[in-house]
Amino acid sequence: MGGGQLGRMLSVAAAQLGYRCHIYAADANSVAAEVAAEFTCALDEDIGSLTRFAESCDVITFEFENVPVGPLHEIENCAPLHPPIAALDIAQNRVAEKNFARDHRGTTAPFAEVSDRPSLERAIAEIGAPAILKTIRMGYDGKGQSRIQPGDDLDQHWDAVGHQPCVAEGFVSFSHEFSVILVRAQDGEIRFWDTPHNRHEDGILAASVAPAPDPILQQQDAARDLAAQMAETMNYVGVLTCEFFATDDGPIFNEMAPRVHNSGHWTIEGAVTSQFENHIRAICGLPLGDTSLAAKRVEMHNLIGAQADDWQALLADDANHLHIYGKGVSRPGRKMGHVTKLYF
Numbered sequence: 001m002g003g004g005q006l007g008r009m010l011s012v013a014a015a016q017l018g019y020r021c022h023i024y025a026a027d028a029n030s031v032a033a034e035v036a037a038e039f040t041c042a043l044d045e046d047i048g049s050l051t052r053f054a055e056s057c058d059v060i061t062f063e064f065e066n067v068p069v070g071p072l073h074e075i076e077n078c079a080p081l082h083p084p085i086a087a088l089d090i091a092q093n094r095v096a097e098k099n100f101a102r103d104h105r106g107t108t109a110p111f112a113e114v115s116d117r118p119s120l121e122r123a124i125a126e127i128g129a130p131a132i133l134k135t136i137r138m139g140y141d142g143k144g145q146s147r148i149q150p151g152d153d154l155d156q157h158w159d160a161v162g163h164q165p166c167v168a169e170g171f172v173s174f175s176h177e178f179s180v181i182l183v184r185a186q187d188g189e190i191r192f193w194d195t196p197h198n199r200h201e202d203g204i205l206a207a208s209v210a211p212a213p214d215p216i217l218q219q220q221d222a223a224r225d226l227a228a229q230m231a232e233t234m235n236y237v238g239v240l241t242c243e244f245f246a247t248d249d250g251p252i253f254n255e256m257a258p259r260v261h262n263s264g265h266w267t268i269e270g271a272v273t274s275q276f277e278n279h280i281r282a283i284c285g286l287p288l289g290d291t292s293l294a295a296k297r298v299e300m301h302n303l304i305g306a307q308a309d310d311w312q313a314l315l316a317d318d319a320n321h322l323h324i325y326g327k328g329v330s331r332p333g334r335k336m337g338h339v340t341k342l343y344f
């Protein structure tokens, strides 16, 4: 379910193992459908189409964490669905997500829920500024966020998030950002990829590098334990990604994605088995593949907007592996492709 680049890369990995993918997406220009065997173009809420789709499948997964859970409950008995709906329930709600991490003794940024203008005032009085106001639902790539500086007029930030229910988060002063990417099989086995060091620009991932520098590696075990425990609790099957800030007080959990993740794209060439292949293996009940690094150093750079136009120059470098997603229209801030550099 979902028709974007993650679905595209999952479909390619599945095809290599001999599977036929059936993409279900609302957008007729699906870059996943382009490389898949079948395509249903319909809304998630169209229960008739969704049921016909589900009945045609042996196993169902999603590449988009904002699939509405109501319709998923309608197709629960048609085919196994991995990862579990419970993971979506948590990941779709920033408050539930932070509370879930705290329930597993994880540390999060200080936060307060904001439901209206007066509660925004109270939240900022409580947690202070700088802070980040984030919509509780539907945020991605830094969208639905507003950064609050001391003394700012809060009206302007409340307008910026469209008066949606929000969480106000204290600004974390971190030295690095990183993600734990794990895969959990149906028998409960968990494997981790090397931890990438992630760099964001304007709230969008710009680059991921593995292996990570020492300050991240020192916090890796604690972050992995938290991610693994959360996966166990959810009885999770598939790839799970948790984003962290490395700070002087240890790893701070930021958010989780119940799916393959942009910070794991480097695993296609940079690991023995990619996140996409292992996700397919996990949901199909197959043995997991080796997650070790396949080079001394791997860098993934996203190609955002016009950065993807320079593909001839990118291909001229022997270290580069180029991925272009085939999205027709380039827009500033749109992920058009990525390039992975391997160093041996």
Ligand SMILES: Nc1ncnc2c1ncn2[C@@H]1O[C@H](COP(=O)(O)OP(=O)(O)O)[C@@H](O)[C@H]1O
Pocket: 109, 132, 139, 140, 141, 142, 143, 169, 170, 171, 172, 173, 177, 200, 203, 204, 243, 254, 255
């Ligand atoms: N509390 C915070 N303190 C400092 N930086 C933050 C905080 N929350 C988010 N950011 C920055 O913004 C980026 C995007 O925020 P995130 O919560 O991951 O939202 P999204 O769902 O859009 O990925 C983060 O990767 C980080 O660089």
Ligand SMILES: [Mg+2]
Pocket: 243, 255
């Ligand atoms: Mg994020």
